[in-house]
Amino acid sequence: MSAVDDAVEVLNQANIAGIDDIYGNNLPQEAIDSTDKTVVLITDAANDPASFGNNDFWSLNQEIETQIWYSQTLDSDPETIEVSMMKSFTHQNWQVAAVRQRMLDPISKQLMNTFYFSRTKILKETF
Numbered sequence: 001m002s003a004v005d006d007a008v009e010v011l012n013q014a015n016i017a018g019i020d021d022i023y024g025n026n027l028p029q030e031a032i033d034s035t036d037k038t039v040v041l042i043t044d045a046a047n048d049p050a051s052f053g054n055n056d057f058w059s060l061n062q063e064i065e066t067q068i069w070y071s072q073t074l075d076s077d078p079e080t081i082e083v084s085m086m087k088s089f090t091h092q093n094w095q096v097a098a099v100r101q102r103m104l105d106p107i108s109k110q111l112m113n114t115f116y117f118s119r120t121k122i123l124k125e126t127f
Helices: 003-014 029-033 078-090
Strands: 021-024 039-053 056-069 095-099 111-122
Touching: 003 021, 003 039, 003 056, 003 078, 003 111, 039 111, 056 078, 078 095, 078 111
Parallel strands: 021 039
Antiparallel strands: 039 056, 056 111, 095 111
């Protein structure tokens, strides 16, 4: 599976209170238009070959970008959601690569934040 698919699965399985919808790669129009749900979008940030030897590589250094837009009617602390999200990834052998500061989305007027998570994926197949 791709890093995005794996990351979406991590968050779906975590079932974090306060996150309403999780999407990989793009948002459907209804999610873009909605300001009453907390929505997460996961996209690829890097997918670099690593562990070279014998004219080949054996792993991928992968990084994903995770953006979260909070519902305008959120009744919980965003930090609680963010810490739960970071713990969900670290418990599945991802590293927190970067966390940006919360800001107000200028279009939707929703509070938002961006995170980067990374992992090294060992390739088992030979191509």
